[in-house]
Amino acid sequence: MTLPGAATTVTGSSRDHLVEVHDLRRSYGTTEVLRGITFGVRHGELFGLLGTNGAGKTTTVEILQGLRHPDSGEVSVLGLDPRLAGDQLRRRIGSQLQDAALPDRMRVHEALELFASLHPSPQPLDQLADEWRLAHLRRRPFAALSGGERQRLFVALALVGRPELVFLDELTQNLDPVGRRHTWDVIRRVRDAGTTVVLVTHDVEEAERLCDRIVVLDRGRVVADGSPAAITAELGGTTTVRFTDADLDVRPLRQLPGAHRVTRHGIEVAVEGEGPLLAHVGAHLVAVGRPALDLHAVRPSLEERFVALTTPEDNR
Amino acid sequence: MTAITLSPARPHTGVVATALRLTATNLRLMLREPMVTVGLIGFPLTTVLVLAGVFGQVPDPEFGGVAPDDHYLAGYIGVVLAALGLITLPVHIATGRELGVTRRFRASGVSAGAMVGSEILLGIVLGTVSVVVVLAAGSAVYGLQAPDDPVGVAGWYLAGLICFITMGCAIGSLVPSARSAAALGNLVYVPMFLLGGGGPPRQVMTGVMSTLSDVLPLSHVVGGLRLAWLGRTDDPHTLWWPFLVSGACVAIAVLSARRNAT
Numbered sequence: 001m002t003l004p005g006a007a008t009t010v011t012g013s014s015r016d017h018l019v020e021v022h023d024l025r026r027s028y029g030t031t032e033v034l035r036g037i038t039f040g041v042r043h044g045e046l047f048g049l050l051g052t053n054g055a056g057k058t059t060t061v062e063i064l065q066g067l068r069h070p071d072s073g074e075v076s077v078l079g080l081d082p083r084l085a086g087d088q089l090r091r092r093i094g095s096q097l098q099d100a101a102l103p104d105r106m107r108v109h110e111a112l113e114l115f116a117s118l119h120p121s122p123q124p125l126d127q128l129a130d131e132w133r134l135a136h137l138r139r140r141p142f143a144a145l146s147g148g149e150r151q152r153l154f155v156a157l158a159l160v161g162r163p164e165l166v167f168l169d170e171l172t173q174n175l176d177p178v179g180r181r182h183t184w185d186v187i188r189r190v191r192d193a194g195t196t197v198v199l200v201t202h203d204v205e206e207a208e209r210l211c212d213r214i215v216v217l218d219r220g221r222v223v224a225d226g227s228p229a230a231i232t233a234e235l236g237g238t239t240t241v242r243f244t245d246a247d248l249d250v251r252p253l254r255q256l257p258g259a260h261r262v263t264r265h266g267i268e269v270a271v272e273g274e275g276p277l278l279a280h281v282g283a284h285l286v287a288v289g290r291p292a293l294d295l296h297a298v299r300p301s302l303e304e305r306f307v308a309l310t311t312p313e314d315n316r
Numbered sequence: 317m318t319a320i321t322l323s324p325a326r327p328h329t330g331v332v333a334t335a336l337r338l339t340a341t342n343l344r345l346m347l348r349e350p351m352v353t354v355g356l357i358g359f360p361l362t363t364v365l366v367l368a369g370v371f372g373q374v375p376d377p378e379f380g381g382v383a384p385d386d387h388y389l390a391g392y393i394g395v396v397l398a399a400l401g402l403i404t405l406p407v408h409i410a411t412g413r414e415l416g417v418t419r420r421f422r423a424s425g426v427s428a429g430a431m432v433g434s435e436i437l438l439g440i441v442l443g444t445v446s447v448v449v450v451l452a453a454g455s456a457v458y459g460l461q462a463p464d465d466p467v468g469v470a471g472w473y474l475a476g477l478i479c480f481i482t483m484g485c486a487i488g489s490l491v492p493s494a495r496s497a498a499a500l501g502n503l504v505y506v507p508m509f510l511l512g513g514g515g516p517p518r519q520v521m522t523g524v525m526s527t528l529s530d531v532l533p534l535s536h537v538v539g540g541l542r543l544a545w546l547g548r549t550d551d552p553h554t555l556w557w558p559f560l561v562s563g564a565c566v567a568i569a570v571l572s573a574r575r576n577a578t
Contacts, residue, residue: 065423091425100416100423105348106341114341118334118424157424 016042017076018165018196019064024073026059033059034070035220041165041198046191048211048228049200052310055217057200058098061167064198065095078164091119094163096154098170098200104143108134108153111142112160119161131186132156147174155183159190166190169200184210204303208232218310232302239299241271241281243292248285256280334426335433342408342438355399356446363514364392364454373458379517380550385454386461390541391514392454393473394534396446398508401480402487403501405439409488410497428573432485439481447473461546468544472555476537479558479565483533486565489572513538518550533561 019041026034034056041047051057062068064077066086075082080089102111112129116122129135132152137145145153151174158166171187172180187210191197201207207214208228216224216231224231238260246267253262258275271281278297285291346352371384379387412418421431454460463469491497509515511525512534521529529535530552537558539551 067419067422087425087427089425090423095423097416097419097423100420102420103342103345103412103417105345110341110344114337115424117337118426154420157420161424 018043018078019047019198020074020076021060021064022074024060024063024075025071026056026063026068027071033220034063034073036073037217037220037222039215039222039225041196042213044191044194044196045212046187046197046199046210048207048214049198049217050202050204050207050214050306051217052202054219055202055310056220057202057217058169060217061169061198061200065090065093065167091161092164094158094161094166094195096151096158096166096168096171098173100154101150102142102153104141106142107138108140108142108145109138111153111157115157116160121162122160123162125160128156128160133182148176148179151175152179152183155186159195163195165196165198167198167200170203171199171201172203172206180206204301204306208302216306216309223309224305228302232300232305238272238274239277239297241273241277241295241297242268243281243285243295244268245285245290245292248288248290252288253281253284256284331427331430331433334430335437338421338426338430338434339437339441342434343441346408346438346442352404352442355404356396356442357449359399360392360395360446360450361453363395364388364450365457367391368454368458368460378519380519380548382546382548383461385458386546387517387542388514389451389454389460389545390538392450393447393476393541394513394538395509396443396450397476397480397537398505398512398514398534400439400443400446401482401484402505402508403498404442405435405481405484406487406491406497406501407494408438409435409485410491411494413488414493432569435485435488436481439484440477443477443481463545464547465544469541472537472540472544472553475540475555475558476534479533479537479562482562482565482569486568486572489569508532508534511535513542513551533558 017040021040022038023036024034024038025032025036037056037060049057049060059068063070063075064082066077066082066089069083077089078092082089106114108129109125112125112134116125126135129138132155134149134153134156137149137153140149142150142153151172155168155171158168168187172183175183184206187197187199199207199211211228213227214224214231215222244267248269250262250264250269253259253269253271256271256273256277257280258277259271259273259280261272263270263272271277278295282291282295285295367388368385371379371388373383373385375381375383409418418431422428451460487500488497491500507528511521511529512532518526518529536552536554539549539553540555542549542551543553
């Protein structure tokens, strides 16, 4: 995992990587949007590019798709340089873009048929329409679709050509909670079927639940690279074990392995520390004959880590 | 509701096949768009019926000794070409870019060549259908004169199509939005139409207006069409002029596309 301020390198063999990015830089006028980012995406993984609005995520993905050119740096996607082989590359990848549309009067079935015809071996459209709950919308024009329906259509269009690699930019934007979870399930199935997925998002929960590995971008720089659990744990995270007991003598809890601090607020007891703290506290309570029904551990969330990583120090 | 079975058309991923498929799709979508029908068929049709009806079929020295409705034949074609190149295509291109439709297609591997080819094909089909409808209506109602030199008419029409389609692509690539495309198109369209052969005959124009008319590419296209159709014309008809304008438009469109791509 890469910590903030550390040199960033693409780890693993480059043969394992479908995407390799090295020291990528891009400015718009005098604004430096990408300030030398480096990362790789391995074959078959569900990779997340996580960052706040304006962190440079969409610019990065547009460069990877060959829709925008970098000022400097090296990029390889499926072994191709997007600057030189953009059309060839884009026929092998799937893209769900953040800001895209279809003609207002184009019907759902026309969009699916047109985009399928651009690929040599498209997915069966009836199956795709069923999977993305578009079957009942086939005759509906694009302008009459809701935000969630449009989003589902765009994801279906991104997958229609059976891509080796698919970019999904703000995947669940505009989806209701049910649609969001359904989409997550389908994306996991897409990955399980062998497609490498690059998920671009500012939604920490989505990244945490879906991604095998994430890169956190902050103001054009990579500030973390690793699995969600590793990023959460290794950036100074501690565990807090909580339970209620009005009469327990809390002093022995300080002697438990890994315990750093014990506090009591009324009947609530909190033990902060590291390692398998929940097991030690539970064992102690059983040993003293006061097992707590509400014993639970609170671990630092990726969201807390994300906020810490992306908030300037003077604003914390 | 009738059930639809989804079946992709046979995949053809070459540039020409993709351009043809996009053109077919765009045409189908445009037929559902009332504004396009009004702009490309309704307005020229109204123009032919009104102008031919107003001036009549008696040869007139003010119109170089030909019947006014025959004099305006070439102007009717010019109306279609100008509407196509100054309004329909720019608005279509700018709308696609503004809404992200162009990006959506580009992200799916549709090449820039296929996108441009599709706009050119769209222009050819829309322009030709419109001209055929307008002339058929004019002939049916007023019995318009047959062309003196059909090959010449076809040649000048082709030159006009090339000029105004490339102009449409250039304007569409430059303007930031569909609204600005429509505003600019209408602003240029009216003087182009009035001074380029669709308005008063050259003999009644003032010196300034006549000079302005001389530099408009539409004047030369309409002048050439008039010469080929009637066997005579007082209008400018330099063939290289629309091609020169077209070349400049191609250069503008290419530069603008490169700027947009990066």
